[in-house]
Amino acid sequence: xxxxxxxxxxxxxxxxxxxxxxxxxxxxxxxxxxxxxxxxxxxxxxxxxxxxxxxxxxxxxxxxxxxxxxxxxxxxxxxxxxxxxxxxxxxxxxxxxxxxxxxxxxxxxxxxxxxxxxxxxxxxxxxxxxxxxxxxxxxxxxxxxxxxxxxxxxxxxxxxxxxxxxxxxxxxxxxxxxxxxxxxxxxxxxxxxxxxxxxxxxxxx
Amino acid sequence: xxxxxxxxxxxxxxxxxxxxxxxxxxxxxxxxxxxxxxxxxxxxxxxxxxxxxxxxxxxxxxxxxxxxxxxxxxxxxxxxxxxxxxxxxxxxxxxxxxxxxxxxxxxxxxxxxxxxxxxxxxxxxxxxxxxxxxxxxxxxxxxxxxxxxxxxxxxxxxxxxxxxxxxxxxxxxxxxxxxxxxx
Numbered sequence: 076x077x078x079x080x081x082x083x084x085x086x087x088x089x090x091x092x093x094x095x096x097x098x099x100x101x102x103x104x105x106x107x108x109x110x111x112x113x114x115x116x117x118x119x120x121x122x123x124x125x126x127x128x129x130x131x132x133x134x135x136x137x138x139x140x141x142x143x144x145x146x147x148x149x150x151x152x153x154x155x156x157x158x159x160x161x162x163x164x165x166x167x168x169x170x171x172x173x174x175x176x177x178x179x180x181x182x183x184x185x186x187x188x189x190x191x192x193x194x195x196x197x198x199x200x201x202x203x204x205x206x207x208x209x210x211x212x213x214x215x216x217x218x219x220x221x222x223x224x225x226x227x228x229x230x231x232x233x234x235x236x237x238x239x240x241x242x243x244x245x246x247x248x249x250x251x252x253x254x255x256x257x258x259x260x261x262x263x264x265x266x267x268x269x270x271x272x273x274x275x276x277x278x279x280x
Numbered sequence: 281x282x283x284x285x286x287x288x289x290x291x292x293x294x295x296x297x298x299x300x301x302x303x304x305x306x307x308x309x310x311x312x313x314x315x316x317x318x319x320x321x322x323x324x325x326x327x328x329x330x331x332x333x334x335x336x337x338x339x340x341x342x343x344x345x346x347x348x349x350x351x352x353x354x355x356x357x358x359x360x361x362x363x364x365x366x367x368x369x370x371x372x373x374x375x376x377x378x379x380x381x382x383x384x385x386x387x388x389x390x391x392x393x394x395x396x397x398x399x400x401x402x403x404x405x406x407x408x409x410x411x412x413x414x415x416x417x418x419x420x421x422x423x424x425x426x427x428x429x430x431x432x433x434x435x436x437x438x439x440x441x442x443x444x445x446x447x448x449x450x451x452x453x454x455x456x457x458x459x460x461x462x463x
Contacts, residue, residue, distance in 0.1 A: 199408075
């Protein structure tokens with residue numbers, strides 16, 4: 076089977092970033108669970124920090140730069156998306172929202188999405204439910220039931236009910252949505268020559 | 281008299297949101313307030329989106345905001361929420377930048393289906409920034425706003441409702457300045 080494609084959108088502002096770290100842990104968990112089912116996955120990580128200027132220019136010019144366009148296409152064409160943002164003022168970051176503002180309204184329709192966020196304290200965990208989930212609902216994405224929030228104190232925890240457990244559960248939910256789905260990989264698209272299409276329309280003699 | 285800062289989050293150079301805010305600003309000036317407009321679009325976008333709070337223009341907005349009594353937060357509705365551009369400025373302000381302030385949320389959008397964005401998207405963010413009082417907001421339908429060189433024309437009923445919300449904001453600010461003067 077053609078490998079599935081996974082687009083990982085991460086909006087951390089620093090390097091290294093805990094947002095990227097969470098994105099990597101989720102990606103690893105999803106890849107492992109898919110591998111257990113015998114599925115291969117091609118991962119594309121989209122670091123929004125590197126696209127900040129391109130996104131800003133898109134506001135001014137109204138169209139994306141080639142670099143931004145390639146990443147928007149990667150998200151649009153992916154079989155599933157993992158989206159991770161730092162939480163600022165109880166919501167997604169401006170950079171995260173700006174990327175989805177320039178993404179086409181139909182780009183995520185029906186697409187499985189895992190949402191996750193990082194924050195300094197657990198106090199803003201619900202931002203995933205009141206800010207991220209509604210935005211992806213507007214985009215008609217299929218968001219997995221478990222959203223993963225990692226606060227500073229979560230990183231050390233190894234207990235099954237802690238961060239590791241939530242990552243495994245969310246990854247399992249995304250894997251389940253993908254299992255049995257054929258890859259939308261463009262390599263499998265076959266173009267039927269025009270003569271054949273025409274011949275198919277002609278009445279059989 | 282109160283000092284008011286209006287943040288507008290439209291990326292468009294011919295923004296309805298901005299035109300509406302100019303109209304609102306004229307009303308507030310007529311009621312004795314001082315008001316300054318900050319289109320987020322005019323701030324350096326690279327610094328905004330890469331999180332550079334030390335950039336001088338952005339630092340100047342943070343200072344102006346610190347000394348204001350009332351804040352208007354206006355944005356077009358994108359993907360059922362405020363714009364990412366507006367949020368990128370809010371992200372660069374101090375954690376409790378709205379501490380003790382009166383805040384008026386305003387939105388413009390193409391569909392009545394998004395009226396609740398004011399209450400479920402704008403309001404939680406403003407509250408988390410420490411706003412003392414987020415007054416009634418208003419969602420203005422794009423189709424009811426006509427722009428021309430002379431400014432903006434808003435359909436009569438919608439304009440009356442918008443201005444009544446603006447007057448409510450103004451009244452809260454007047455009450456506070458009276459209280460401050462008396463104490």
